[in-house]
Amino acid sequence: MSLALYYFLAITAIYILMSWGLYLPYRVAHLHFLTVANMLISGYLAGFLVQNLGFSFWIALILGFAAGGILGYLISLFIGDAPTFTVVIVGFTFIYVSRTVVENLKAVGGTMGMFGLPTVAGTPSTHRTVLLILLYVLVVVVGFLIYRFEHSRLGRAASAVFVDKDLATSLGVDIKRMGRLVQTFSSLIAGGCGVLYGFIYRSYHLDFFTFHLVGIFMTVIFVGGYATMWGTVIAAPALYGLTLILPTEVASWRIVIYGAILIAVLVLKPEGFITRRLAYRVENALTRKRKRHITDPKGD
Amino acid sequence: MQVFIAQVINGLSLGSIYVLLATGFNLLLIVAMIIHFAYPQVVVFSMYIAWVVLRYTNDNVVLAVLAAIGSSILLNLVSAPLFQKIMKNREEVDINTTMVLSLGIGMIITDILSHGFNKGLPIAFPEALAGTRPLLRVGLISILSGQVSSLLVGVVAVSGIFLLLYKTRAGRAFRAIAEDPAGARLVGIPIVRTGLESYALSGILGGLIAVLLAMLLGYTSPGLGELVAHKVLAVSIIAGLGNLVGGLVVGLALGILEALVQGYISGSWSNAIAFVVMLVVMLFRPRGLFGIKL
Numbered sequence: 001m002s003l004a005l006y007y008f009l010a011i012t013a014i015y016i017l018m019s020w021g022l023y024l025p026y027r028v029a030h031l032h033f034l035t036v037a038n039m040l041i042s043g044y045l046a047g048f049l050v051q052n053l054g055f056s057f058w059i060a061l062i063l064g065f066a067a068g069g070i071l072g073y074l075i076s077l078f079i080g081d082a083p084t085f086t087v088v089i090v091g092f093t094f095i096y097v098s099r100t101v102v103e104n105l106k107a108v109g110g111t112m113g114m115f116g117l118p119t120v121a122g123t124p125s126t127h128r129t130v131l132l133i134l135l136y137v138l139v140v141v142v143g144f145l146i147y148r149f150e151h152s153r154l155g156r157a158a159s160a161v162f163v164d165k166d167l168a169t170s171l172g173v174d175i176k177r178m179g180r181l182v183q184t185f186s187s188l189i190a191g192g193c194g195v196l197y198g199f200i201y202r203s204y205h206l207d208f209f210t211f212h213l214v215g216i217f218m219t220v221i222f223v224g225g226y227a228t229m230w231g232t233v234i235a236a237p238a239l240y241g242l243t244l245i246l247p248t249e250v251a252s253w254r255i256v257i258y259g260a261i262l263i264a265v266l267v268l269k270p271e272g273f274i275t276r277r278l279a280y281r282v283e284n285a286l287t288r289k290r291k292r293h294i295t296d297p298k299g300d
Numbered sequence: 301m302q303v304f305i306a307q308v309i310n311g312l313s314l315g316s317i318y319v320l321l322a323t324g325f326n327l328l329l330i331v332a333m334i335i336h337f338a339y340p341q342v343v344v345f346s347m348y349i350a351w352v353v354l355r356y357t358n359d360n361v362v363l364a365v366l367a368a369i370g371s372s373i374l375l376n377l378v379s380a381p382l383f384q385k386i387m388k389n390r391e392e393v394d395i396n397t398t399m400v401l402s403l404g405i406g407m408i409i410t411d412i413l414s415h416g417f418n419k420g421l422p423i424a425f426p427e428a429l430a431g432t433r434p435l436l437r438v439g440l441i442s443i444l445s446g447q448v449s450s451l452l453v454g455v456v457a458v459s460g461i462f463l464l465l466y467k468t469r470a471g472r473a474f475r476a477i478a479e480d481p482a483g484a485r486l487v488g489i490p491i492v493r494t495g496l497e498s499y500a501l502s503g504i505l506g507g508l509i510a511v512l513l514a515m516l517l518g519y520t521s522p523g524l525g526e527l528v529a530h531k532v533l534a535v536s537i538i539a540g541l542g543n544l545v546g547g548l549v550v551g552l553a554l555g556i557l558e559a560l561v562q563g564y565i566s567g568s569w570s571n572a573i574a575f576v577v578m579l580v581v582m583l584f585r586p587r588g589l590f591g592i593k594l
Contacts, residue, residue, distance in 0.1 A: 031399075079586055083541075090582055094579070096575050097575050100571065100572035211526050215404070255411035256412060262400075262401075263404045267401075
């Protein structure tokens with residue numbers, strides 16, 4: 001496999017997972033940018049454990065997930081039912097504070113970052129294969145969990161919160177508990193993504209975790225469609241791939257391009273390309289086809 | 301004690317800029333019903349325009365100030381139809397979506413500044429604009445022209461805004477829309493025009509802030525907009541969104557806190573400490589100290 005294809009597949013998987021990490025809290029109208037701080041904290045923690053203390057990658061990965069989940073849960077105790085703008089600014093503040101802390105910590109390389117992380121398994125080629133398998137297993141598992149969530153009572157309750165918090169409360173939905181649940185889960189995903197993100201490049205640098213990352217994930221969600229999880233699956237490879245096929249001089253303006261696409265979609269196609277109605281229609285069509293196939297396997 | 305006094309003076313001038321920013325931000329919030337997260341990025345863009353004009357007009361300060369104000373008004377007015385289209389699409393006020401749109405605008409402005417001006421490196425303002433000339437020096441305390449100007453203009457501009465809001469007909473229209481948009485429409489207040497006026501007014505304020513920031517800091521960089529944007533939104537949240545008086549108190553307090561931290565702790569940690577304090581307040585009072593006025 002060529003390096004270009006490896007990076008495309010690996011980064012696309014990270015974009016999908018992280019955008020789902022933002023999508024899930026947005027189901028209760030929260031833009032949970034804390035996830036980028038979770039990525040940074042868990043990533044650097046894993047890098048430190050592996051490079052300085054000799055931990056295995058797998059243990060560091062588990063600890064990375066745990067660190068993300070614990071931090072997410074602790075913060076959600078305060079902002080589980082906070083207004084969206086407060087959740088946004090708490091996330092941004094955490095990104096800023098964690099960047100400053102890392103910048104001043106010599107143990108994790110400060111502004112220079114961490115380089116030369118060991119491979120996950122044997123040769124560089126095996127390392128890449130293992131990481132890709134791990135990433136896409138994670139995409140399938142997280143996707144399945146989100147799919148189950150969406151088709152459960154909890155998912156319907158989240159939809160009610162998104163539409164009208166007061167109505168949801170009067171219907172018996174515990175808004176704070178719902179907010180805590182989705183925020184913790186999204187932080188957990190982000191923690192794992194942070195570890196994997198660094199091991200894809202075998203290095204950690206503060207430039208990996210800038211506010212641009214927030215913009216990219218936000219563009220993926222809103223362009224793909226914020227009302228269904230499938231929008232992210234389509235938009236992540238399309239948006240990341242777009243910058244790869246553009247000439248270098250144009251691609252260096254990718255944030256401007258993403259910003260322009262985001263604005264155009266918000267104004268012209270507010271629900272994004274994959275709307276909830278479209279997703280239901282496709283799901284129904286597939287279900288009907290499957291049922292027909294079960295009752296009449298030969299298709300007669 | 302001298303360090304303390306010097307830093308309080310520093311803090312007051314920095315705080316007055318936060319107050320101005322929070323006032324412009326809140327004005328758009330309560331009248332146009334948008335969270336214009338990119339408002340500080342608009343201000344930083346105007347700082348760059350002022351720098352370009354200074355460069356090409358042999359340091360003509362008057363032209364630079366006019367260009368900064370003009371560009372800020374223009375950017376605000378250009379973004380207005382986008383926000384209004386979103387409101388129309390949804391047939392309701394949707395503060396969250398306007399915030400996302402605004403974040404998109406901010407992304408574009410920051411990246412244009414990173415690529416299009418001085419190769420993304422910070423720019424320094426010439427002596428003609430940067431207020432680094434000391435007006436008074438007593439021991440460790442030195443009062444710079446930039447500090448005095450930002451404090452004076454800050455006081456005048458905020459007083460002007462409050463006078464406009466509470467003593468004029470236009471101000472009553474602004475407040476009426478803030479209280480009840482449907483009721484305001486019913487009594488004949490033109491909602492769209494008044495909204496546009498608030499964009500223009502916050503644009504004027506943005507241009508002024510750009511000049512004051514240039515005088516106070518003496519430099520700017522593409523990332524400054526994001527940094528200031530987080531602080532202004534944090535000030536507004538801590539104060540209570542839409543609460544102009546709260547913004548005044550919290551803006552000044554943040555300025556003084558930051559300056560004091562800078563005076564006693566190493567520079568790279570000072571912003572982080574200010575952010576941690578803001579974070580703690582936001583976590584315990586997510587709806588602000590003075591109450592949301594929306």
